[in-house]
Amino acid sequence: xxxxxxxxxxxxxxxxxxxxxxxxxxxxxxxxxxxxxxxxxxxxxxxxxxxxxxxxxxxxxxxxxxxxxxxxxxxxxxxxxxxxxxxxxxxxxxxxxxxxxxxxxxxxxxxxxxxxxxxxxxxxxxxxxxxxxxxxxxxxxxxxxxxxxxxxxxxxxxxxxxxxxxxxxxxxxxxxxxxxxxxxxxxxxxxxxxxxxxxxxxxxxxxxxxxxxxxxxxxxxxxxxxxxxxxxxxxxxxxxxxxxxxxxxxxxxxxxxxxxxxxxxxxxxxxxxxxxxxxxxxxxxxxxxxxxxxxxxxxxxxxxxxxxxxxxxxxxxxxxxxxxxxxxxxxxxxxxxxxxxxxxxxxxxxxxxxxxxxxxxxxxxxxxxxxxxxxxxxxxxxxxxxxxxxxxxxxxxx
Amino acid sequence: xxxxxxxxxxxxxxxxxxxxxxxxxxxxxxxxxxxxxxxxxxxxxxxxxxxxxxxxxxxxxxxxxxxxxxxxxxxxxxxxxxxxxxxxxxxxxxxxxxxxxxxxxxxxxxxxxxxxxxxxxxxxxxxxxxxxxxxxxxxxxxxxxxxxxxxxxxxxxxxxxxxxxxxxxxxxxxxxxxxxxxxxxxxxxxxxxxxxxxxxxxxxxxxxxxxxxxxxxxxxxxxxxxxxxxxxxxxxxxxxxxxxxxxxxxxxxxxxxxxxxxxxxxxxxxxxxxxxxxxxxxxxxxxxxxxxxxxxxxxxxxxxxxxxxxxxxxxxxxxxxxxxxxxxxxxxxxxxxxxxxxxxxxxxxxxxxxxxxxxxxxxxxxxxxxxxxxxxxxxxxxxxxxxxxxxxxxxxxxxxxxxxxxx
Numbered sequence: 001x002x003x004x005x006x007x008x009x010x011x012x013x014x015x016x017x018x019x020x021x022x023x024x025x026x027x028x029x030x031x032x033x034x035x036x037x038x039x040x041x042x043x044x045x046x047x048x049x050x051x052x053x054x055x056x057x058x059x060x061x062x063x064x065x066x067x068x069x070x071x072x073x074x075x076x077x078x079x080x081x082x083x084x085x086x087x088x089x090x091x092x093x094x095x096x097x098x099x100x101x102x103x104x105x106x107x108x109x110x111x112x113x114x115x116x117x118x119x120x121x122x123x124x125x126x127x128x129x130x131x132x133x134x135x136x137x138x139x140x141x142x143x144x145x146x147x148x149x150x151x152x153x154x155x156x157x158x159x160x161x162x163x164x165x166x167x168x169x170x171x172x173x174x175x176x177x178x179x180x181x182x183x184x185x186x187x188x189x190x191x192x193x194x195x196x197x198x199x200x201x202x203x204x205x206x207x208x209x210x211x212x213x214x215x216x217x218x219x220x221x222x223x224x225x226x227x228x229x230x231x232x233x234x235x236x237x238x239x240x241x242x243x244x245x246x247x248x249x250x251x252x253x254x255x256x257x258x259x260x261x262x263x264x265x266x267x268x269x270x271x272x273x274x275x276x277x278x279x280x281x282x283x284x285x286x287x288x289x290x291x292x293x294x295x296x297x298x299x300x301x302x303x304x305x306x307x308x309x310x311x312x313x314x315x316x317x318x319x320x321x322x323x324x325x326x327x328x329x330x331x332x333x334x335x336x337x338x339x340x341x342x343x344x345x346x347x348x349x350x351x352x353x354x355x356x357x358x359x360x361x362x363x364x365x366x367x368x369x370x371x372x373x374x375x376x377x378x379x380x381x382x383x384x385x386x387x388x389x390x391x392x393x394x395x396x397x398x
Numbered sequence: 399x400x401x402x403x404x405x406x407x408x409x410x411x412x413x414x415x416x417x418x419x420x421x422x423x424x425x426x427x428x429x430x431x432x433x434x435x436x437x438x439x440x441x442x443x444x445x446x447x448x449x450x451x452x453x454x455x456x457x458x459x460x461x462x463x464x465x466x467x468x469x470x471x472x473x474x475x476x477x478x479x480x481x482x483x484x485x486x487x488x489x490x491x492x493x494x495x496x497x498x499x500x501x502x503x504x505x506x507x508x509x510x511x512x513x514x515x516x517x518x519x520x521x522x523x524x525x526x527x528x529x530x531x532x533x534x535x536x537x538x539x540x541x542x543x544x545x546x547x548x549x550x551x552x553x554x555x556x557x558x559x560x561x562x563x564x565x566x567x568x569x570x571x572x573x574x575x576x577x578x579x580x581x582x583x584x585x586x587x588x589x590x591x592x593x594x595x596x597x598x599x600x601x602x603x604x605x606x607x608x609x610x611x612x613x614x615x616x617x618x619x620x621x622x623x624x625x626x627x628x629x630x631x632x633x634x635x636x637x638x639x640x641x642x643x644x645x646x647x648x649x650x651x652x653x654x655x656x657x658x659x660x661x662x663x664x665x666x667x668x669x670x671x672x673x674x675x676x677x678x679x680x681x682x683x684x685x686x687x688x689x690x691x692x693x694x695x696x697x698x699x700x701x702x703x704x705x706x707x708x709x710x711x712x713x714x715x716x717x718x719x720x721x722x723x724x725x726x727x728x729x730x731x732x733x734x735x736x737x738x739x740x741x742x743x744x745x746x747x748x749x750x751x752x753x754x755x756x757x758x759x760x761x762x763x764x765x766x767x768x769x770x771x772x773x774x775x776x777x778x779x780x781x782x783x784x785x786x787x788x789x790x791x792x793x794x795x796x797x798x799x800x801x802x803x804x805x
Binding site for chain 2: 014018019026065070100101103105106146147148160161248255266270276
């Protein structure tokens, strides 16, 4: 039966090849779009989780909703111990974040005052100067430094409000400037060593964020978040995944995934119409032959199956053609340089500039399903018609 | 004697169902492309015509030297004295702002903010979010201590109308200056970044806070047609003279220009992809319809019909199929585009997208662009020509004697 259908495919080789090419191009489109999207998502997630946000964060309860300088995790050691116990291999980083006003000479700007653990954080790369070593030394973001006219050695005044409500005010020396993967940091951040920031805001040992990075790169960190929550005192603390902290980014990724369904459906309809026409022709040409089969006692169900299988064979071959086209396309293009098209940040997340394309095996499932149903649905009506042929009439057909 | 066109017309109806299926494939493809182009065009059109969603102008004017470091000392004369020099097209709105950045502090927390000193009556026309006050009201003119904040900032600082808010800024003389304000109202912006960062006070209050005379930092002009921006900017440059920096939205937001080009490409590639799929399907059908008539063409050739005329007939068949599907597809696409051009189509994922400073509403009012339809339709004809040509050339190679022998 399979062999019979296979031979039927090649009885009108040209028509079959054209049909299969159409379906193959459709499959290639599905695979290429899926792979491009998911590879881009991977890069974005990798940037987010390696950068400011991390995979997970632990805060004082309510901090994410409305951050305030007074909402601190007062015993970070305990949280780190809980983390060690539940998520072995995960790394955590303590951070202090507050808003302040930075002034230098007659210029000033509102800034993000960021206290980072020296030697632990990889948020930034030094552009000029050196890491803070002496007391009261700070780093400034490259664009902020430019705005305020700061160079290594400049004096910088920071003004803000301490945890106790008092005015926090101190004079610092700029040790260096930095660049990062975030436009927000480059333009707004002043980086202090953690202890320096804690004393500026009068926080004691308290920190605002414990940023957790998991050993494996992944997008869905729900199980890890839940495991960590189970180990924390949720009356005073909160643990959030990156997708809970950046719901818009997550939603836009999910939306693009849903759009794939639309692409699949469009391909299904357009290619399906082509398959339908081709299979109708195939059945029509063979009316007499099908009449002979019927007259010889072949069961109608067998005829139905034969026609469907012929189309499905084409679906299988088209799938192979499509994957080959998609692979050629993706690896042929290689690296996409997005910076020339649309650099900058989307929803506060800096977009990746270079994306190395590759074919994702996960994309094959949707493509295979679409190819299968297109071949099946396109052949269904012709196959039913073939099944219903009356042998006597069919034989009379020229 | 029938013309090839009328013969072609009759031929396509000889197998009605097959023709209708081919036409629906082409028509659906065209519908998709027309609608998609309308969606993308609408999105870009909204982004540039509704710059006020982000409080940006189609043309903005600054004192030369203000922008790079936002030095509050580098200022322009007050709006009243500049107004006479502005010759704007009808429907344009203009206004001025005193700008600075500072720290807003409530009893609960501190946040870095952009402070806008404005005339609220004119600013309402310039910033969409000032038309969406959700609590309280806009500060009255002459209100020296009133401030309007965004919802996001109000939540973070835990303030509501009536609450105290301290604004700390660096004064023009270099000293730190602070003043106590009262929240009069809370606005809603479709861009969370604006709701979290922007606060509005009266012009007089901002000048008082900064220790400035009657000056202003930014002139904002909203146009009814973004395409006028270049002309308006050129006339402003001429009338204002040196000492001013006049910028159009294209210069302020290069990302919008880039996006326009990018989306054009996306529509083009989508059209190529769709018509590759459609074309292969239709090619099969045309090929079949020619091959099943081999005998008939053999008869025509044997009777002395020139091969050219036979080709003309086949091409006219694909011409008719293309024309009918273009009319149907374009009409359906235009109808669908028109349907969403009034109420708009809500794209999921928040109220807006932020792209490098530009705020783009996700409620897209689709825009029907006849040029897009023409482009897409020309795609169909090119495809129909290619698809018709292959079967047609097969016929010319036919020997009448052989063709007649085929069953």
